[in-house]
Amino acid sequence: MSENEKLLVVKDLVTTFATPGGPLPAVGGVSFDLDQNETLGIVGESGSGKTVLSRTIMGLQPRTNVTVSGSALLNGFEVVGASERAKRQIWGTDVAMVFQDPMTSLNPVMRIGKQIDESLRVRHGMSRSSAKHRAIELLELVGIPSPQQRYSAYPGQLSGGMRQRVVIAIALAGSPKLLMADEPTTGLDVTIQAQILNLLDELKERLKMSVILVTHDLGVVATRTSRIIVMYAGRIVEMGTTRDVFQDHRMPYTRALLESSPKVASPSHTRLVTIPGRPPNLLKLAAGCSFAPRCAYATDRCRQERPELQPAGDPGHLFACWNPLPTTRGATPQ
Amino acid sequence: MNELLEEVSLVERPEKNKPLGILFWVCVGWVALNVFGAIFANVLPLQNPLFENFSAVNAGPGLHHLFGTDDLGRDIFSRVVYGSRVSIAVGVGAMLIGFGIGAPLGMLAAYRRGRFDMVLTTVMYILLAFPAIIATIAVLSFWAPRGLAKIILVIGLASVPLVYRVIRTATMSIATKDYIIAAKVQGATDRRILVKELLPNVTPIGVSFLLIGVATVITLEGALAFLGLSVNPPTPSWGNMINEARTVMAQNPWLVIFPSLALCLFLLCLNFIGDRLRSHFDVTEVKL
Numbered sequence: 001m002s003e004n005e006k007l008l009v010v011k012d013l014v015t016t017f018a019t020p021g022g023p024l025p026a027v028g029g030v031s032f033d034l035d036q037n038e039t040l041g042i043v044g045e046s047g048s049g050k051t052v053l054s055r056t057i058m059g060l061q062p063r064t065n066v067t068v069s070g071s072a073l074l075n076g077f078e079v080v081g082a083s084e085r086a087k088r089q090i091w092g093t094d095v096a097m098v099f100q101d102p103m104t105s106l107n108p109v110m111r112i113g114k115q116i117d118e119s120l121r122v123r124h125g126m127s128r129s130s131a132k133h134r135a136i137e138l139l140e141l142v143g144i145p146s147p148q149q150r151y152s153a154y155p156g157q158l159s160g161g162m163r164q165r166v167v168i169a170i171a172l173a174g175s176p177k178l179l180m181a182d183e184p185t186t187g188l189d190v191t192i193q194a195q196i197l198n199l200l201d202e203l204k205e206r207l208k209m210s211v212i213l214v215t216h217d218l219g220v221v222a223t224r225t226s227r228i229i230v231m232y233a234g235r236i237v238e239m240g241t242t243r244d245v246f247q248d249h250r251m252p253y254t255r256a257l258l259e260s261s262p263k264v265a266s267p268s269h270t271r272l273v274t275i276p277g278r279p280p281n282l283l284k285l286a287a288g289c290s291f292a293p294r295c296a297y298a299t300d301r302c303r304q305e306r307p308e309l310q311p312a313g314d315p316g317h318l319f320a321c322w323n324p325l326p327t328t329r330g331a332t333p334q
Numbered sequence: 335m336n337e338l339l340e341e342v343s344l345v346e347r348p349e350k351n352k353p354l355g356i357l358f359w360v361c362v363g364w365v366a367l368n369v370f371g372a373i374f375a376n377v378l379p380l381q382n383p384l385f386e387n388f389s390a391v392n393a394g395p396g397l398h399h400l401f402g403t404d405d406l407g408r409d410i411f412s413r414v415v416y417g418s419r420v421s422i423a424v425g426v427g428a429m430l431i432g433f434g435i436g437a438p439l440g441m442l443a444a445y446r447r448g449r450f451d452m453v454l455t456t457v458m459y460i461l462l463a464f465p466a467i468i469a470t471i472a473v474l475s476f477w478a479p480r481g482l483a484k485i486i487l488v489i490g491l492a493s494v495p496l497v498y499r500v501i502r503t504a505t506m507s508i509a510t511k512d513y514i515i516a517a518k519v520q521g522a523t524d525r526r527i528l529v530k531e532l533l534p535n536v537t538p539i540g541v542s543f544l545l546i547g548v549a550t551v552i553t554l555e556g557a558l559a560f561l562g563l564s565v566n567p568p569t570p571s572w573g574n575m576i577n578e579a580r581t582v583m584a585q586n587p588w589l590v591i592f593p594s595l596a597l598c599l600f601l602l603c604l605n606f607i608g609d610r611l612r613s614h615f616d617v618t619e620v621k622l
Contacts, residue, residue: 058519064448092521105512109534118530119520170520 007178007210008034008057013070013080015049015056021283026052028234028285029070034178039204039211041221041242043257044231047279053231054180054214056080058095059087075177092119092174098200101187102163106155112166113139113151119173138169143199161192168199175207182214197224218261222246227316230254233280233290236309240317250312250324253291289322297323358610361603368600372418381409383416384568394588401592405582410589413570414596420564420571421597424486424555425548429497431490432547436497437540443498444505445528455502458495466492467554474563482565485558489551497547504539505532538615545608549601556597572597 015027027049034040042050055061057072059079072079075094079087099105107115116135120126126134132151139147142165155163164184171179181200185193201224204211213221221228221242228245230238230253238251249255259273277294286292292302301322309318313327371378386406395402401410443451473488474480508514509532517531552572558564559573567574572593579589 060515060519062447088521088523091519095519097516097519099512099516101512105516107513107517107531107535110530118517118522118526122523122526123521167516170516174520 005036006033007036007038007075009071009073010057011071011073013053013056013072014068015052015061016067018065018067019283024282025285026234026282027056030231030234030236031070032229032236032239034210034212036177037204037208037210038227039201039213039225041225041228042212042214042231043216043218043221043228045216045257045275045279047282048231049234050214050216050231051182052234054182054212057212058091058097058180060097092123092176094176095178095180096171096174096176098164098168098171098179098181098184100183102160102167103187105167106163108155111152111154112158113153115166116170116173119170123174135169135173138172139166141172141203142166142169143195144169160188161195164188164192164196165199168196168203172203172207175209177209179204179209179211180214181211183216184213185217185220186215193220200224218246218258230257233285234282235290235320236318237291237321238319239309240312240314240319244312244314244317248312248314248317248328250319250327251291251321252295252297252323252325254319255325256294289320297325299323354610354614358607361606364599364603365607368418368596369422371415372422375416375419378415380412380415383408383412383570385409394586402586402588404579404589405586410575410592413575414572414592417570417572417575417593418596418600420482420559420569421552421555421573421600423482424489424564425552427486428489428493428551429544429547431487432493432497433540433544435491436494437501437536439494440498440501441505441528441532441536444502445509445524445532451502454498458498461495462499466496467557470554470558471561471563474558480563480566485555485564489554493547493551497543500543501536501540504536508532508535538611542608542612542615545604545611549604549608552597552601552604 010033011031013027013030014025017024017026030049030053032040042053044050056068057074057079059072059082061068068080070080074090077086077090077094079090106112113132113135116138117128117131120131120134121128136147136151139150144150144162144165150158150162150166155166158166164187168184179200184200185196188196197220200211200213203209213225215221225242227240228242229236230245230249230251232253238245238249238254240248245254246258249258253275256273256275260275262272275294280286280290280293286303288301288303288305289295289298289307292298295302299322305322307320307322309320311317312319312324386408389407391403391405391407401414403409404413439454443454470488470492474485477484477488514527514531517527522531555564555571556573556576559571560577562574562577564573565571567578575593576590576597579586579593583590
């Protein structure tokens with residue numbers, strides 16, 4: 001990892017929703033940072049707060065019933081507390097987003113070319129013809145065949161994979177420094193998933209941007225990220241290089257998550273390992289470790305006192321656990 | 335080239351919209367004919383709807399008087415055509431006022447949410463709770479002299495909360511879609527999102543409601559005319575023709591039948607078109 005200036009520095013970020021049942025801390029104090037041209041994976045179950053975290057970093061919250069505290073410094077811009085008008089300056093140019101479902105993230109009544117043009121013309125003051133030229137270039141860049149014709153197609157005329165490419169092209173229009181991809185492949189066929197992920201990877205290298213890949217699928221992040229954050233109940237429970245998280249994880253939750261993803265190597269009809277119990281109700285978080293009720297290693301201490309993130313052996317490898325799994329460092333990886 | 339074509343067919347899915355059906359186009363034709371008649375009534379070779387021909391009173395349908403004449407010897411066909419002017423003017427005019435005020439407010443409230451939405455929606459719901467027909471009757475009875483413009487204004491204002499509610503709900507279901515958020519994170523301004531992203535998506539729903547709204551307003555005008563609260567006689571409107579014919583219904587039933595038929599068919603067609611369009615656009619929504 002190079003020691004250049006960090007693109008994103010998140011400190012003690014808390015996002016709380018006001019609900020009829022009381023305040024709901026969807027993100028409960030998260031700190032991490034991101035280098036230029038780095039790919040970071042954020043993984044966790046549904047409801048672990050990974051989507052809220054990514055949207056908070058972008059400054060995308062509902063207009064009401066939400067409070068955000070802490071800090072998210074994106075390329076020198078403090079997102080937390082910034083006005084909508086101010087955030088509009090970083091949206092598209094500093095940070096852009098690829099959405100989960102390409103079926104709903106394109107305007108069905110607008111030609112796809114126009115949807116790419118829009119930001120080029122409005123944000124970058126391009127003329128109609130140069131915006132069109134650039135839009136076709138972008139379509140080509142994301143691997144859409146015969147982009148000239150596709151330019152005037154409606155989203156309904158394209159397949160899911162093609163649409164997701166268009167969504168990526170739109171995101172790239174402002175040459176963002178950070179691309180936030182929230183489950184970018186969940187709405188796609190398995191065969192297309194790999195294509196889209198490879199495309200993101202390739203674009204990241206070519207355009208020298210950073211990517212945050214939010215997913216519940218560890219398979220997605222395994223080969224494409226340099227670092228991984230594992231989230232549970234709105235907090236980071238383990239964080240480290242991809243190698244550390246996969247092969248030297250110390251937090252039982254990370255292991256449980258890894259074990260519950262299917263492996264090609266296992267014989268057919270092997271039952272998938274599941275994590276017993278359910279993610280905790282964020283409205284009634286216990287004092288201790290949120291994973292304690294589902295954890296095989298939980299002790300009384302786990303139930304009473306929340307573990308803070310502590311460094312593991314490798315630099316940058318942190319975990320939050322009172323009874324960490326033994327390190328496998330030095331041992332042969334399984 | 336072949337390769338290209340193949341790939342095009344792979345990617346491009348043909349539009350598979352269900353055809354609107356022949357009945358739909360028959361209805362469109364009928365509505366168009368009525369509108370045409372209303373606009374060009376004084377150019378068309380029609381008899382004077384106000385001319386009282388006492389030599390042919392209460393005549394039945396025939397060659398000279400297509401629909402017959404009324405108790406004052408006025409030509410009913412001509413009166414029905416002229417009568418459509420009032421009905422259509424009130425229907426379209428009132429809905430334009432209703433949409434002109436209700437639709438922008440509804441879209442804005444649905445997009446902005448928060449306090450603005452809360453206050454506005456509460457006000458609209460209070461207005462909605464007040465029976466519109468009684469309000470219009472009350473206003474029209476006391477606001478003399480009556481005239482077409484006043485009727486259009488009063489009914490138009492009364493329809494604002496209804497339009498507001500429909501457009502707000504429609505916008506809300508679209509405003510939460512990812513492509514709106516996507517436009518936002520591309521740096522689009524609120525105005526741009528409202529005009530370029532939301533409006534085109536709300537329009538189909540708006541248009542189908544507009545048609546059904548026009549039909550409802552025409553019915554309301556008919557009811558007002560029947561109560562003698564619409565345009566003053568002798569200006570014909572479908573409603574006041576039915577009202578006037580009431581007294582001589584036993585002697586000359588044609589007098590009631592033709593304006594009623596004209597009203598019924600026109601409303602039926604409008605409702606059918608509106609309904610058809612709505613389901614048509616709903617299909618597109620699912621097909622996405």
